[in-house]
Amino acid sequence: MPYFLRLLALLGCLALVTSASAADINADSYGYPISNAFEATLVTTPPELRPKLPADADINQRDYQIKLRPGREFELPDNFWPVTKMRYRLAKQRGEAPLIFIIAGTGAHYASSTPEYLKKLFYGAGYHVVQLSSPTSYDFMSSASRFATPGITRDDADDLYRAMQAVRAQHPRLKVSAFHLTGYSLGALQAAFVSELDETRRSFNFKRVLLLNPPVNLYTSVTNLDRMVQTKVKGIDSSTTFYELVLGKLTHYFQDKGYVDINDALLYDFQNSKEKLSDEQMAMLIGAAFRFSSADIAFTSDLINRRGLITPINYPITENTSLSPFFKNALKCDFDCYLTEQVIPMWRARYDGGSLAQLIDQVSLYAVADYLKNSSKIAVMHNADDVILGPGDLGFLRRTMGERLTVYPLGGHCGNLNYRVNSDAMLEFFRG
Amino acid sequence: MAKPIPLAVFFSLLQASNLACAEHTTDDDGFKQPMQHLQFNPGLDQREFERSTLSALNVYDPLESWNRRVYHFNYRFDEWVFLPIVDGYRYITPTLVQTGVSNFFSNLGDVPNLLNSALQFKGKRTLQTTARLLFNTTIGVAGLWDPATLMGLPKQKEDFGQTLGYYGTPAGPYLILPLLGPSNLRDTGGLVADFAAKSQVNWLNVAEVSTNHPEITLLEVVDQRSTVNFRYGQLNSPFEYEKIRFFYHESRKLQIAE
Numbered sequence: 001m002p003y004f005l006r007l008l009a010l011l012g013c014l015a016l017v018t019s020a021s022a023a024d025i026n027a028d029s030y031g032y033p034i035s036n037a038f039e040a041t042l043v044t045t046p047p048e049l050r051p052k053l054p055a056d057a058d059i060n061q062r063d064y065q066i067k068l069r070p071g072r073e074f075e076l077p078d079n080f081w082p083v084t085k086m087r088y089r090l091a092k093q094r095g096e097a098p099l100i101f102i103i104a105g106t107g108a109h110y111a112s113s114t115p116e117y118l119k120k121l122f123y124g125a126g127y128h129v130v131q132l133s134s135p136t137s138y139d140f141m142s143s144a145s146r147f148a149t150p151g152i153t154r155d156d157a158d159d160l161y162r163a164m165q166a167v168r169a170q171h172p173r174l175k176v177s178a179f180h181l182t183g184y185s186l187g188a189l190q191a192a193f194v195s196e197l198d199e200t201r202r203s204f205n206f207k208r209v210l211l212l213n214p215p216v217n218l219y220t221s222v223t224n225l226d227r228m229v230q231t232k233v234k235g236i237d238s239s240t241t242f243y244e245l246v247l248g249k250l251t252h253y254f255q256d257k258g259y260v261d262i263n264d265a266l267l268y269d270f271q272n273s274k275e276k277l278s279d280e281q282m283a284m285l286i287g288a289a290f291r292f293s294s295a296d297i298a299f300t301s302d303l304i305n306r307r308g309l310i311t312p313i314n315y316p317i318t319e320n321t322s323l324s325p326f327f328k329n330a331l332k333c334d335f336d337c338y339l340t341e342q343v344i345p346m347w348r349a350r351y352d353g354g355s356l357a358q359l360i361d362q363v364s365l366y367a368v369a370d371y372l373k374n375s376s377k378i379a380v381m382h383n384a385d386d387v388i389l390g391p392g393d394l395g396f397l398r399r400t401m402g403e404r405l406t407v408y409p410l411g412g413h414c415g416n417l418n419y420r421v422n423s424d425a426m427l428e429f430f431r432g
Numbered sequence: 433m434a435k436p437i438p439l440a441v442f443f444s445l446l447q448a449s450n451l452a453c454a455e456h457t458t459d460d461d462g463f464k465q466p467m468q469h470l471q472f473n474p475g476l477d478q479r480e481f482e483r484s485t486l487s488a489l490n491v492y493d494p495l496e497s498w499n500r501r502v503y504h505f506n507y508r509f510d511e512w513v514f515l516p517i518v519d520g521y522r523y524i525t526p527t528l529v530q531t532g533v534s535n536f537f538s539n540l541g542d543v544p545n546l547l548n549s550a551l552q553f554k555g556k557r558t559l560q561t562t563a564r565l566l567f568n569t570t571i572g573v574a575g576l577w578d579p580a581t582l583m584g585l586p587k588q589k590e591d592f593g594q595t596l597g598y599y600g601t602p603a604g605p606y607l608i609l610p611l612l613g614p615s616n617l618r619d620t621g622g623l624v625a626d627f628a629a630k631s632q633v634n635w636l637n638v639a640e641v642s643t644n645h646p647e648i649t650l651l652e653v654v655d656q657r658s659t660v661n662f663r664y665g666q667l668n669s670p671f672e673y674e675k676i677r678f679f680y681h682e683s684r685k686l687q688i689a690e
Contacts, residue, residue, distance in 0.1 A: 024462060037464070037466035038466070057522070057527055079500075079504065079670075080670070081504075082507065082511075082664070082665050083665075107668070108668070109665070109666060109667075109668035111663070111666055112666070112668070133668070137668050138668055138669055138670050139665070139668055224467060227467070227472065228470075229478075229480065229481035230472050230473050230478040230480070230481075231470050231471060231472055231473070232471040232472055232473045233480070236480060241480075241483060241484035241487055241488065242480055242481070242484040243484050243485075243488050243682075244484075247682055247685075247686065250686065251686050251689045251690060254686065254690045255689070255690055258556075259557075259586050259588045259690075260588075260589075260686075260687065260690055261586060279469070279470060280470055280471060283467075283470055284480075284481070287481070288481055288485070291481055291485075292669070295671070296668075296669045296670060296671065299670055299671075300670055303670075319500060319501055319504045320496075320497040320498070320500045320501045321500070322496050322497070322500070323670065323671060323673070323674070324489060324496075324674060327489065327671045327674055328486055328489065330671075331482060331485050331486065332482055384458075384462045384463060384464050385464040385466045386466070387466050387467060389463060391459055391463060391465065392459075392461070392463075393463065394459070394461040394462055394463045395459075395460070395461035395463075398461055407462055412466070
């Protein structure tokens with residue numbers, strides 16, 4: 001890091017009253033318009049404050065697939081045919097360029113909105129971009145994961161590393177000047193472990209690694225997410241369910257507006273109308289999205305490992321078998337249930353026992369604290385009002401990362417990733 | 433590190449004035465505790481998510497076994513035939529031409545939109561869609577350009593399925609149509625009626641010409657697929673079938689109510 005930046009950080013430390021030397025972005029000059037953490041998480045940034053991105057037609061990209069675990073074709077039931085090979089998306093620059101890997105967040109597909117956004121951002125800045133699905137996603141679990149029981153971060157990172165090596169091997173002619181790595185949410189936690197793994201395996205020698213809104217204590221984060229669907233929401237009674245409430249509001253909103261228009265600004269506009277959702281309702285919506293992820297994880301992991309918790313062992317499943325009964329079983333399983341019923345038993349069997357506290361220690365950022373402390377190529381960007389953090393987590397990051405931590409005052413969980421100030425900072429980090 | 437106290441007070445005041453939720457306490461390390469002020473249900477009454485979701489999953493689907501087969505057929509067709517054609521079309525066609533093609537077919541689609549708005553006696557919408565048709569067909573050169581949207585007349589879709597729903601026809605069993613995707617009995621009927629109306633009206637003579645030139649119909653289909661952003665597998669869930677069924681069901685209800 002250049003001398004003047006250190007000086008700047010020191011000056012910043014003296015001027016602002018913060019406990020560590022992390023870069024705290026001033027709330028006044030930051031300018032992000034949404035001060036509510038839940039709203040920011042849901043609606044992200046209003047379109048006019050987002051960075052300029054290249055159009056889809058200007059990106060030279062394709063989806064590829066690799067047979068990483070050849071046995072899966074025969075182990076999985078017929079209706080899993082689309083996910084027996086690992087898929088990913090690669091956007092190529094003309095000629096030599098640095099390459100950046102993007103790891104998606106909890107349950108997310110490589111082509112979901114946040115990895116797509118990050119791809120456009122980095123592609124526009126001249127990088128080759130590889131988008132990978134999260135190890136907690138249904139396709140990655142089926143096609144690339146050895147144990148198909150995500151949650152033990154070190155194993156997930158190992159799976160990711162093998163996937164990245166296979167991706168590199170599939171494009172031997174692609175000219176790469178340097179490798180970079182980034183991930184958001186759970187993908188950021190995994191990126192830290194992947195980077196640590198790279199120090200010994202040395203396939204990539206990552207030049208820079210950026211963690212965007214990582215969970216610090218994984219258990220705190222999943223507990224927060226599990227709790228969100230337990231909020232007390234006004235307007236729910238024995239005849240109205242939560243979805244009916246939200247869809248009713250949406251219907252009223254469109255009726256007032258006079259026509260249906262679905263675009264980038266829809267959610268932002270909706271939250272500024274009189275039908276806007278309360279904090280509890282938004283928390284419930286965020287929590288519900290994660291419960292659908294946990295249902296997918298619990299079902300897929302149980303099925304691939306033939307545990308018989310959700311799908312009876314040897315139940316015949318073909319393309320026309322109804323999965324609804326298993327969906328209903330799986331929906332009753334939140335992250336805590338998945339952890340206690342599937343992750344812990346497997347972890348104990350494979351690593352000779354251990355307590356919950358030990359597991360949490362092994363799978364959270366704590367496990368790589370020393371590495372993070374001494375590795376100057378890694379930086380963290382986080383938000384002071386991120387809903388997946390608990391008390392003390394920011395303190396841990398400040399102690400561990402020092403000046404390589406940037407704390408934004410607003411943004412909720414990943415809501416400000418597509419804010420122009422943040423995107424500039426991200427590009428600047430990789431450029432420097 | 434010694435903290436200059438007046439500065440600290442000033443800083444925290446600044447922060448407090450900035451926050452909408454002033455009741456939040458900020459930790460020493462700067463964490464704002466966003467979950468702190470949420471109200472939670474009491475411990476024994478925490479099944480709202482399960483209750484809502486399980487009841488939302490109940491969509492009338494007696495033909496599920498058949499539907500699932502068609503769903504997988506469509507998935508494969510999309511992947512192996514449809515999307516490669518669409519990608520090829522996008523590759524060889526300049527963006528300006530693509531927009532023109534989309535606008536042209538969209539203008540033809542305003543004919544059933546107009547008829548159905550009129551059938552539901554939605555006065556304002558009928559007038560707006562009439563104006564759209566007139567402007568886009570004349571100033572917009574047979575619909576290749578879409579000046580109406582720029583004038584503040586947004587496209588407002590109404591199909592015969594919606595008209596039937598508006599007058600209280602129940603949706604009937606959920607149905608996945610080969611190549612066309614999710615539907616139900618009522619909307620399938622609507623689809624047929626709209627198609628018949630389109631060929632009867634024969635706007636710009638397209639319906640008549642395309643009986644001898646199937647390539648026009650092909651272009652329409654390819655254009656439609658290239659403007660729809662949906663990709664199979666993108667929901668990335670083993671329960672994609674259930675999720676699509678729920679979205680289709682709810683979005684139709686919303687379109688009918690609106």
